[in-house]
Structure formats: structure tokens, C-alpha cells
Amino acid sequence: MVLRHRYAAVREHASLQAQGNKDARDLRSRVSAIAHPGKLRQQEPSPLRDTLSRLYGQVSMGAWAEAAETGRNLLAGLETQADCRGDSRPDSRSDLRSQTRCDLRSDPQSNAELEHSLRRLLEDPALARLQRLSALAQDNEVQQYLALWAAHGPRSGSAEAAAQGAGAQQRGAHVEAKVAQALDALAAQLNRDGSQPCIYRVVTAMQVPAVLVDSAERAKTEWDVVVLRHPKTEVSKDTGDAVGTVSPPWDICLLVEVKASPDAATTDYPRLLRGLQLLTKADPHSAYPFRKTQGTVLIRGASLHALPTTDVLATFHEAVLYASDTPADSVPKPLGAASRMQLLSSTTTLDYASRLATSEAVDMHDLEPVWQALLTDPRWLTVLNQYATLRRVRELMVHVADLEALLEK
Structure with missing residues (x-):
């Protein structure tokens, strides 16, 4: 952070790096459309095919300045209308351009399509950004900045970072499943209790309908685990739905958010409050379809409208919980x-x-x-x-x- 603050080159590099992965993916996709090895294998051996193959290799390795030069040379050969000279394999750049013209003049349509693709590639601001990013990487302060990042974990977008992200996602899904299983077993236990006035069920990954989300900003729009209840009427044993209806309206009983740590829950808390405020916008006289892992479920608007929107209410802890599998801090940090x-x-x-x-x-x-x-x-x-x-x-x-x-x- 100090290096970014002190040096313009580091700030510029950090800004370009933030979109560098996307820029590289976009350009590689464009070059693959005209120079993928599978596509080139269908062509006869020629200097043109060799040049396109070199362009593909340069882009694959992230050699953006070299790729830009190769692209410019190839485009210049396509645009020049001079006569072809000689038919032997050229050794110089001028001979390469000449031979390239010979290769393409026999197919004017391919000539035009390739010329258009190369021009779009060379004019793409992403190519200029990636060249600038590569040049800045040679700066001493930028190298120090990159070394500091490397010492604190894998770079964003790298294979190591992707593996870590996938591992964290897998662990999160595992914890969510354990929470859902525990609550589902508890719901089944309550349903077997004849003294209970309600039937309970558990759903996961419940998404708020678009009609309620509309103008949501940084609010929670998907709830990890939700416990629903319905007055004990005639209910299907197989589906938990009232007999004679496709999907009866249910009431919200408990919203549970699963987090990797107490710190993560603290950061999430304002978003959770805004998510509750979204739900309370529901019309009390309507029912809303919520998509979930198990399909779609109807929720009564009155149940949503009655949810607490501020944690000063005594009923707040009865409607919302955070769940985690990490031990609580013995002494919470004053600052997260x-x-x-x-x-x-x-x-x-x-x-x-x-x-x-x-x-x-x-x-x-x-x-x-x-x-x-x-x-x-x-x-x-x-x-x-x-x-x-x-x-x-x-x-x-x-x-x-x-x-x-x-x-x-």
C-alpha cells in the first residue's frame, strides 16, 4: 500500500493488473480464432502459417510486445499490393511480407477476413494495456511491489489462487451441508412431535425473487439455510407440501448464514441487515416464489413483512443466526x-x-x-x-x- 501511495508506476501497474487477466483472456480468444494450432494444421506449410503460429505462441506466453510487432508485420504484408518475388522460403522480414502476399492473394476472402481480425487485434486497447503492464514490470519499485505480493500468497488469477479459492468454496459447501443436515434432522424430530402446531422443513440456497431485489444495493439476496414452517394441516409425507396444492405458502421460521469465521460474519453483518430490509418490503397479502436448491417454494408475504430489520428488537436472535465450524476467539479483536x-x-x-x-x-x-x-x-x-x-x-x-x-x- 505504501509503494502504491509513493510511486506512480506502482499505482499504474496495480490498476492495469486488476484487469490484466481479463484482457489476456480476451486477446487469446481472438488470436485462437485465427491462429489456433488445430486451425493451422488444416493449411499447407507456408511462411504465413509459420507467422500465425508464432503469433499464437507469443500471445500464449504473454509476450505482448512481440505479438504486437508480429501482428503489425503481418498486417503490413496483407495491406501491401506489390508483386510477389521469388518462391523460396524467405529469410528477411521484407521477404516474409512478400511471400505472405503470395500466400493470400489466391484467396481474397480469407485475405480480407484475416486483415480485419488483425486490425481489430492491434487496435484493441487491451493489447496496449498489456504491453504497458509488461513494460512497468521492469521498474524497480514495481518489482519490489510484486515481490511483496508473492511473499503474502499466490497472485490473483494464478493457478495457486484458483486452487485456494476452490478449496475454500468446497469447505464452505461442506459446512453449509452440515448445518442443513443438523437443522433438517431437528425439523424431522419436531414433525414427529404430535404436540407441535406446525410442520417444519429446511431449504438451502434460497434466492430472493427479483420483484423484491429490484433496487437492492449491497444487500444479501441469497440465504444459505432457511427453516420454514406451516400450520399443521393435511400435508403430503413425500414432499412436505399441503395435499391438493402444487406448492403451499410457508412462513419463515429461521434464517441461517454460514461463515468461515467470526470475522467474516462481522464484515457480512451490515449486508445481512440490508437483506432483511429487502424481505420486509413484501406485500403482506401476497405469496412469493423463492428459488432454492430443491426447486421453488412459496413464502407468505406476511411472514416476510414481519421479519425484524434492526438488531435492537428482542426477536432478532429468534429470526437470524450465524453458524460456523471454527472455535470462537478467546479474546475478540477490537478491530477486525x-x-x-x-x-x-x-x-x-x-x-x-x-x-x-x-x-x-x-x-x-x-x-x-x-x-x-x-x-x-x-x-x-x-x-x-x-x-x-x-x-x-x-x-x-x-x-x-x-x-x-x-x-x-
């Missing part, structure tokens, strides 16, 4: 990762850190503007309330083992 990062990202903080990095004299009072902004600027409200939010989230958290233990009581 997100709040800590926001404080460190302040321009004032980075100015202070930059002076430290160059051994300049600093004074702790130089950081006072950050704390003044924290007290008065609405943009800092999440950080200001972070510890209170952390404590509230802890009150809503249950361990997966706790849910499983309910079945033994």
Missing part, C-alpha cells in the same frame, strides 16, 4: 480485518507510513485527522461501530457442533 484495512488505507495514514519508510521525522499527532474523521464522517460509521457489531454478531453465532448437540437432548 476490514476495519483495520480501512484505517490503514487512509491517505493520512499512508502519508505517515511513507515518511516512516524513508526515515523521515514523524509525530503521532500527524494521525489525529484520521481519528477526527472517524468520529464525524459518515463513511467511517462502520469502523466506528465495529466493536459493537462484533459483539452483536457473537451473540448470533452458533457452532455446528451445538446444532448437532440439540438432537441428543
